[in-house]
Amino acid sequence: MKKIRVYLDTSVLGAIYDTEYPQRVETTRNLLKTLASGSTYAPFISNIVIEEIEKAPLEIVKGLKKLIGEMKPEVIDEKEECIELVNEYLKKKVIPKGYRDDARHIAVAVVHNMDVIVSWNCRHMANIEKKRMINAVNLMSGHRQIDIVTPLEVIGHE
Secondary structure (H helix, E strand, C coil): CCCEEEEECHHHHHHHHCCCCHHHHHHHHHHHHHHHHCCCEEEEEEHHHHHHHHCCCHHHHHHHHHHHHHHCCEEECCCHHHHHHHHHHHHCCCCCHHHHHHHHHHHHHHHCCCCEEECCCCCCCCCHHHHHHHHHHHHHCCCCCCEEECHHHHHCCC
């Protein structure tokens, strides 16, 4: 059976250090264990995730790099086609200009044919209105639609 190609944005990895919502930390840990098991899902991150992690405090950078090493996701790179799609999201006001990195995450996942994006970002990504707008731009730009979900939807029992 073909594994489901799952792109993780930085919000998922960063949730491990969430001090306000312990349930989010537990859900994220369960997700990462599920992904690391390698049974159903093939995890992916991008150069964008690595760039964003590098901006965190040193202790968090160390912890996230260790976590990535344990999960062993494939790292995909942004390419010119991704930049063009990012510009479409911004031009069509699907993603606000001040949140270009959110558009970059979406575009890299779409261009690399991920099955799903997993994100805790419900403002710009994992919500019905945004998903519809993102997928409309994807179709108009000659790309396939993509599902965008929270970790809760992947592990399914929290």
